[in-house]
Amino acid sequence: MKYLIRGARLVGGECADLLLRDGAVAQVGTGLSAPDAAVVDAEGLVALPGLVDLHTHLREPGREDAETIESGSRAAALGGYTAVCAMANTDPVADTPALVEQVWRRGRAVGLVDVQPVGAVTVGLAGERLAALGDMADSAARVRIFSDDGICVHDPRLMRRALEYVKAFDGVVAQHAEEPRLTEGAQMHEGEVAARIGLAGWPAVAEEAIIARDVLLAEHVDSRLHVCHVSTAGSVEILRHAKRRPWVDRGPVPRLTAEVCPHHLLLTHELAAGYDPVYKVNPPLRTAEDVAALRAALVEGVVDVVATDHAPHAGHDKECEWAYARPGMLGLETALSIVVKVLREADLPEATVWELVARRMSRTPARIAGLDAHGHDPAPGSPANLTLVDPAATRTVDAGGLASRSRNTPYAGLELPGRVVATFLHGTATVLDGKACQ
Numbered sequence: 001m002k003y004l005i006r007g008a009r010l011v012g013g014e015c016a017d018l019l020l021r022d023g024a025v026a027q028v029g030t031g032l033s034a035p036d037a038a039v040v041d042a043e044g045l046v047a048l049p050g051l052v053d054l055h056t057h058l059r060e061p062g063r064e065d066a067e068t069i070e071s072g073s074r075a076a077a078l079g080g081y082t083a084v085c086a087m088a089n090t091d092p093v094a095d096t097p098a099l100v101e102q103v104w105r106r107g108r109a110v111g112l113v114d115v116q117p118v119g120a121v122t123v124g125l126a127g128e129r130l131a132a133l134g135d136m137a138d139s140a141a142r143v144r145i146f147s148d149d150g151i152c153v154h155d156p157r158l159m160r161r162a163l164e165y166v167k168a169f170d171g172v173v174a175q176h177a178e179e180p181r182l183t184e185g186a187q188m189h190e191g192e193v194a195a196r197i198g199l200a201g202w203p204a205v206a207e208e209a210i211i212a213r214d215v216l217l218a219e220h221v222d223s224r225l226h227v228c229h230v231s232t233a234g235s236v237e238i239l240r241h242a243k244r245r246p247w248v249d250r251g252p253v254p255r256l257t258a259e260v261c262p263h264h265l266l267l268t269h270e271l272a273a274g275y276d277p278v279y280k281v282n283p284p285l286r287t288a289e290d291v292a293a294l295r296a297a298l299v300e301g302v303v304d305v306v307a308t309d310h311a312p313h314a315g316h317d318k319e320c321e322w323a324y325a326r327p328g329m330l331g332l333e334t335a336l337s338i339v340v341k342v343l344r345e346a347d348l349p350e351a352t353v354w355e356l357v358a359r360r361m362s363r364t365p366a367r368i369a370g371l372d373a374h375g376h377d378p379a380p381g382s383p384a385n386l387t388l389v390d391p392a393a394t395r396t397v398d399a400g401g402l403a404s405r406s407r408n409t410p411y412a413g414l415e416l417p418g419r420v421v422a423t424f425l426h427g428t429a430t431v432l433d434g435k436a437c438q
């Protein structure tokens with residue numbers, strides 16, 4: 001299939017036609033013609049490198065009632081993504097080459113987005129023995145990111161071993177930073193709202209203590225650490241300090257990277273006051289001061305990427321008493337709009353907004369994940385993984401209209417800027433006119 005995309009605005013500012021052929025961008029120019037190509041009118045649309053999510057829960061195998069690789073892939077494509085990293089906390093856990101290959105193959109077969117499996121750090125996420133990291137790296141899935149996400153690798157000796165081990169194949173350990181002894185029974189951010197409504201608190205220091213420890217460990221063994229879903233101003237301070245150390249820049253990819261989730265850039269712990277579990281998430285929604293620090297860190301680059309932590313949950317796991325509800329929120333279909341909203345609220349020039357979107361949501365996550373086919377702005381010869389976005393459009397989030405199998409979005413009814421019009425994966429449209437192609 002060939003596509004001629006007419007009049008798209010590139011992230012650098014100029015307008016161009018793009019000819020996609022054989023999975024690649026064949027030509028970039030003005031007045032291009034290709035009689036046998038399908039024409040896509042991109043007047044007024046921004047052409048982004050396809051978005052890359054470092055942190056997605058696809059729930060397959062094990063909880064296909066909440067999400068499948070297919071439904072999650074469709075949600076991703078509609079959100080402008082061309083690659084997602086599928087977290088390992090499935091049932092069974094993705095801790096063997098057979099399992100990561102199964103996920104990888106299913107992703108390919110669905111063909112809506114490149115599904116890159118994340119491997120577990122420890123067998124069964126039990127935090128006792130290292131999983132077969134090398135075998136997962138050598139498998140067809142070529143795993144490079146390892147994480148026990150959902151659970152912190154809290155044993156410092158195991159964490160050190162994992163960091164040492166992944167160096168052999170330029171891997172990275174993605175840590176869910178949560179000191180478990182400080183969060184036993186925790187339900188929401190430890191602070192004034194938790195005290196008022198009587199829910200057990202999850203203190204900021206539980207996150208910050210692990211980040212500080214892991215940064216020291218990673219520097220000690222000269223390995224790569226990625227910090228998942230940073231949620232506090234204190235974490236930003238630790239990262240800012242740590243990133244000044246020379247060890248960080250010793251490799252082609254920074255040795256220390258961190259992600260922030262859209263919900264931590266927009267929502268605060270006050271929302272828990274109504275006890276609606278749609279706002280229950282781990283790490284929890286924090287204070288307005290934390291949100292401000294995370295926004296500044298995103299602009300500055302102390303936080304390298306936005307990752308969704310798309311965490312679908314079935315109705316019966318979410319629409320129940322707060323204490324029994326699972327933590328987590330949907331993210332894939334709303335992330336881009338929320339980031340655009342947040343960056344515009346920072347009063348940045350519109351061109352800077354899109355430059356930052358491309359960097360934080362595509363180029364940098366692709367490099368961290370080692371996904372060489374992703375994160376490229378359109379140029380002759382580059383892989384045709386692209387997203388066309390209408391920067392002037394707004395839309396109101398309709399939970400029932402989402403492609404995810406689950407409904408746990410905290411943004412229902414919210415009006416958000418930006419609309420994904422088309423997504424191309426290896427030169428084939430997965431989304432056209434804002435609708436999934438399959």
Ligand SMILES: NC(=O)N[C@@H](CC(=O)O)C(=O)O
Nearest residue numbers: 057149150281282311327328
């Ligand atoms: N973020 C969440 O609240 N939940 C995630 C686990 C995680 O990301 O820690 C999940 O798997 O549901």
Ligand SMILES: [Zn+2]
Nearest residue numbers: 149150176228
């Ligand atoms: Zn997590």
Ligand SMILES: [Zn+2]
Nearest residue numbers: 087149150309
């Ligand atoms: Zn997660």
